[in-house]
Amino acid sequence: MLLAIARPTPRSVARRPAAIKRTPTPRSSLVCRADTARGLTQLLEQAQTTPENLTWTPATVVENREASADGSVRTLLLSVEDRVNFLEGRKVRHVQQDRRWIDDYRVPGQFVAARYCSHDQGSGSTDECSEMVVARRLLSLASSPYEARRDSALLDASLVELLVSRTGDDDERLLAELGPGSMIEVSRVAGEGFASLFNSSNNLVSCLEAGHPLLVIAAGVRGIAPVRAALSWTPVLAHAGSSRVNVFYIADSQTSAAYLVEWDMWREAGVVVNPLYLADGSAGNGAEQLLETALLDGPGGLAAVLGSTRGAKDAAVLISGLDGEAAARLTRKLVALGVSSENVMVAEY
Incomplete structure (x- = not known):
């Protein structure tokens, strides 16, 4: 008994x-x-x-x-x-x-x-x-x-x-x-984390399992918090050793950027960290324009950012901190350049 x-x-x-x-x-x-x-x-x-x-x-x-x-x-x-x-x-x-x-x-x-x-x-x-x-x-x-x-x-x-x-x-x-x-x-913990709005089966875990290169976009304090959780997570760190993980973090200035001391640890794991400071941007350019310039107007364009030999369609994008309209505009531009809409994942809140 x-x-x-x-x-x-x-x-x-x-x-x-x-x-x-x-x-x-x-x-x-x-x-x-x-x-x-x-x-x-x-x-x-x-x-x-x-x-x-x-x-x-x-x-x-x-x-x-x-x-x-x-x-x-x-x-x-x-x-x-x-x-x-x-x-x-x-x-x-x-x-x-x-x-x-x-x-x-x-x-x-x-x-x-x-x-x-x-x-x-x-x-x-x-x-x-x-x-x-x-x-x-x-x-x-x-x-x-x-x-x-x-x-x-x-x-x-x-x-x-x-x-x-x-x-x-x-x-x-x-x-x-x-x-x-x-x-x-x-409250109790809520949400599904980084997940596609178009396909419920597409999320951060499924993209890691599929070996997709990751383009990570974080805007401000609200954006970098969930991204930091992701970049400190063992599965993402292991993924960075074999696939490209490219992070673009928008902050007001270098002194107000969060987790500065952790960037070197992320880089050692294979993560590419690209800080974008609003204080250094061209006059009148906001976060959206600064991000678009960095992603699309650099040498090699989006293909160089993604670093994938299989093209943009193979990449997965994590977006955090952009408001709904800005995230939608960015998604449309990425999809027009070949990124699958189902592989664009947002941390909703």
Whole structure:
């Protein structure tokens, strides 16, 4: 006869102080998996209008460190409460009884909704938070799924990173000032990562399996966060050793560019990193024009950028950080030059 008892796992890194009053909320089928861009839009709308219908998990800011030379871009290391019970018995040894929060983070490019206390949490006040404010956009996980699982393996918490800017919107500016010990809450992980809008079976994983050369486009802080998760992911690093991975990253300036210290590590793995600075662009040229010039007007044009002997049709393109209209215009130009529309993948949020 099988005997099984539940026992607690090791101590958690994340602890929820009295400053946040956690209201029990029912699980939402939407939060468990938002499979499409429409699902992500619904997630954000529901977080704004009926947050009580979502599952929110407390997260502690473990570290707030600079991610750019001027300190304007910040990496928040979060410890998300993630305790589960394990079954132990004569025939069953250490079997996870429930899903962990981190189990939903499978591929780079996935997102969470976040909410924070409306008063200044950096003051050290222990007063209960009477109101939680939901951030007006979803936040990409900037650490790779591999890193998150490795760092969280022996903890009752999941360690993940968010990238925020002191020059972003109001929510980002507030989050960027949170110090260690501050508390926020996050939804369950949502989205399908980098995936085609035209063919649901085409995604980052399928392109890696097919050996497609990758053209990666990241615009601003919102764009580089999911790209950093991808470039730190073991399958992409292994892919860069045998196939071309060419990254174009648009930033305001070199001092405000994120992850500058990691570029050399990416390059050592075989990734080609091309920074494009708006401050150095021609007068009146925005991110779109700067990108188009770099991709299409250089020696050899797009073919040289892709570096594929089988032509543009063999390449896969990852786009992150461009708004919908800009991404659509760029996609049309790439398709006109031979890139398959099904191989253009966007991290939707």
